[in-house]
Amino acid sequence: MLNLSRTWLRHAVGCWGEKGDEPQLLGFLNAVLGRSGKEPIESIEIKENTSFVKNVLSGKSCILDVLAVLQDGTKVNIEVQLRNEHNMDQRSLFYWSKLYSESLDEGEDYQELPNVVAINIVDFDFPAEGNTHTCFHIWEDTDPSLILSPALEIHFVNMVKWRKQREKGLDDPLHRWLAWFDCTRRVRSTLRRIPYQNNNR
Numbered sequence: 001m002l003n004l005s006r007t008w009l010r011h012a013v014g015c016w017g018e019k020g021d022e023p024q025l026l027g028f029l030n031a032v033l034g035r036s037g038k039e040p041i042e043s044i045e046i047k048e049n050t051s052f053v054k055n056v057l058s059g060k061s062c063i064l065d066v067l068a069v070l071q072d073g074t075k076v077n078i079e080v081q082l083r084n085e086h087n088m089d090q091r092s093l094f095y096w097s098k099l100y101s102e103s104l105d106e107g108e109d110y111q112e113l114p115n116v117v118a119i120n121i122v123d124f125d126f127p128a129e130g131n132t133h134t135c136f137h138i139w140e141d142t143d144p145s146l147i148l149s150p151a152l153e154i155h156f157v158n159m160v161k162w163r164k165q166r167e168k169g170l171d172d173p174l175h176r177w178l179a180w181f182d183c184t185r186r187v188r189s190t191l192r193r194i195p196y197q198n199n200n201r
Contacts, residue, residue: 019046021046022043022044022045022046025044025046025066025068026041026043026044027173027177028078028177029041029044029068029070029076029119030173031173031174031176031177032119032133032155032157032174033117034173041070041071042071043070043071044068044069044070044071044076045068045069046066046067046068047067047068047069065078065079065080066078066079067099069114072115073114073115074114074115074116074117075099075103075114075115075116075117076116076117076118076119077095077096077099077116077117077118077119078119078120078121079092079095079118079119079120079121080120080121080122080123081120081121081122081123081124082122082123082124083123083124084122084124084125084126088120088122088126088156089126089127092118092120092154092156093154095118096116096118096152096154099116099118100113100114100116100151100152103116113151114151115150115151115152115153116151116152116153117153117154117155118153118154118155119155119157120154120155120156120157121157121159121181122156122157122158122159122160123159123160124158124160125158125160125161126156126158127156127158130156130158131158131161132157132158132161132162132165132178133155133156133157133158133174134155134156134158135153135154135155135156136152136153136154136155137150137152137153138151138152157174157178159178159181159182162178162182163182
């Protein structure tokens with residue numbers, strides 16, 4: 001059985017997937033994406049239909065927890081994974097690839113493909129290396145300043161590492177959100193407004 005905080009984690013993120021949830025989602029995305037050097041997001045559109053039909057070749061269907069489109073056309077998928085099935089890297093790449101490939105209609109040029117950002121909030125220790133928040137791109141091996149394409153960006157927010165992290169400053173927007181995700185029912189009511197303060201810092 002999932003404990004209260006883990007159930008709350010999925011509920012807290014899943015409730016962003018409907019029209020009207022834009023302010024909360026905007027704050028969280030700025031907290032995460034701001035760490036990879038992006039300018040503050042000013043507007044988003046939430047896509048309520050977040051299911052992909054099974055592909056004839058793969059037989060796999062995708063259900064995204066949250067799907068949003070930024071003002072520049074970038075698509076952002078947020079997924080919460082509570083159980084370690086030892087396939088998180090492949091799973092995230094699969095979800096990213098489905099969202100990327102199905103963004104192009106027949107007859108459209110490849111240049112019309114949008115950038116796709118995947119944000120995975122995991123309640124197990126993945127990746128085992130790295131910090132609480134890790135971000136991956138497609139770099140050239142010998143020259144990390146040379147990026148093949150900005151189309152792929154995959155984030156992992158590791159809640160296990162967050163709980164072990166000693167320094168947790170509420171002046172950090174992402175730290176405020178993770179504290180809110182992970183707090184107990186007793187303190188949630190007193191902290192419920194914290195994530196909305198200074199989200200764009």
